[in-house]
Amino acid sequence: MNTAQFIPKSTTSNIKEATFTWKTPSNIALVKYWGKSNSQIPKNTSISFTLNNCHTITSVKFSKIDTVATVNFDLFFEGKPKEEFTPKIAEFFKRIANYCPYIFDYKMVIDSENSFPHSSGIASSASGLSAIAMCLMSLEKELYPEITSDFINKKASFLARLGSGSASRSIEGPLVVWGNHKDIPESSDLYGVRFPFKIHTIFKNYQDAILLVDKGEKQVSSTVGHNLMHQHPYASNRFLQANQNISKITKILSEGDIKAFVNLVESEALTLHAMMLMSNPYFILMKPNTLEIINKIWEYRAQHNSNVCFTLDAGANVHVLFPESEKKAIHKFIDSELAVFCQHKQYILDEVGLGAESL
Missing domain, CATH: 3.30.230.10 (Ribosomal Protein S5; domain 2)
Known part of the structure; x- marks a missing residue:
């Protein structure tokens, strides 16, 4: 390098x-x-x-x-x-x-x-x-x-x-x-x-609603979590899986296979938290309301043939991802069914951007 x-x-x-x-x-x-x-x-x-x-x-x-x-x-x-x-x-x-x-x-x-x-x-x-x-x-x-x-x-x-x-x-x-x-x-x-x-049209202007489940400081910092991967029994398989998923998502993003996108992105989020659960010392960053939101998203997707999905960072909050074509419906879904699981019903509506900007 x-x-x-x-x-x-x-x-x-x-x-x-x-x-x-x-x-x-x-x-x-x-x-x-x-x-x-x-x-x-x-x-x-x-x-x-x-x-x-x-x-x-x-x-x-x-x-x-x-x-x-x-x-x-x-x-x-x-x-x-x-x-x-x-x-x-x-x-x-x-x-x-x-x-x-x-x-x-x-x-x-x-x-x-x-x-x-x-x-x-x-x-x-x-x-x-x-x-x-x-x-x-x-x-x-x-x-x-x-x-x-x-x-x-x-x-x-x-x-x-x-x-x-x-x-x-x-x-x-x-x-x-x-x-x-x-x-x-x-x-x-x-x-x-x-x-x-090339990025398929469906992934352009993609939407991200960030549901603020827990605004407190994380019990285990990301730095500590990263370091626990050094002796992790499943680390090598995880690194292999992630690199294989890069190959898969490269094709998905180019071809517009949104069903495969949903499956891969949610699997990645849950795998990240599975690594935390299987660390030593083990820890949990998800909260009960994180799981409530995930189950609500799964129910909504099945009932409405939607392409909404979730991902998680190293914390309790839920990023709700969806194509722009579903923006109105998903905003209504969040307001009526998901906001109740957020602290003070707070969430942030965002979308994909283009990076740094000089002011």
Whole structure:
């Protein structure tokens, strides 16, 4: 794996001050990644829908200072200092320092806000860290004007991955693959790439309603869960299964086989949580209302010959996926039958998006 391509040459640029603002989305994996090696290298390939409405807007102000030994930054979330986020961001800067040495030349003021409630179970680390990565790459473009937009997206995904694996999939859209796979040209463990094949019409403008079953902090973090895969008795079979599912879903997305899509996506979600149940120590992130929603979706699908399905992240919330043609009916179904299982009847209506946007 060639990481040297991301190490910039020394620069004599005299940029004293600059501010960049990016809006970057969260994403929802269809084929899940669960288990990683050092430096955030995935044990299997994953693919995700890029979301649109669930996003983070981040501004980074860079002010030139005398070069220091440690990264100098202040962090604000929704206008207020957020000390509890500081260690994670400091660790992120430590990991990327070799690839962005210019960060030692600037005082950074990071101001971030989400379009969704923090700790709502939506992948805020994916949108948040990808937004910081895009701001860094905007500065790098000023320092090195010759770099291309393709390189910027690739390196931003690479940087974001070092903070949060799933963040590598939040730079582009509508479908992003992360992890080297024989059936995906240009795919890499180092960064995400846009799905390189034709996408059938039925999967364009796909809808995602996120049902907020539990907005509290997870009992077991994703980092701990990933680490439990190292000694997991079923890990090797799981990684093989996931990579086989990448081959299957590649064909499904191109040919428009929505029934196969429903089966594969739901199987992937349940397999992810099965890995948690069979870890040691074992743990459960689903809640009783998660199962209530799943059963309601199954009942509705059978009764109405619908193509609605669910997927789950590493948490209790349910992502309800459905084609745009069913939008009106599924919104009514959610409001009348599923919202009651959400905290305070809260849910977020979203759809597939196109990735990071400069503001």
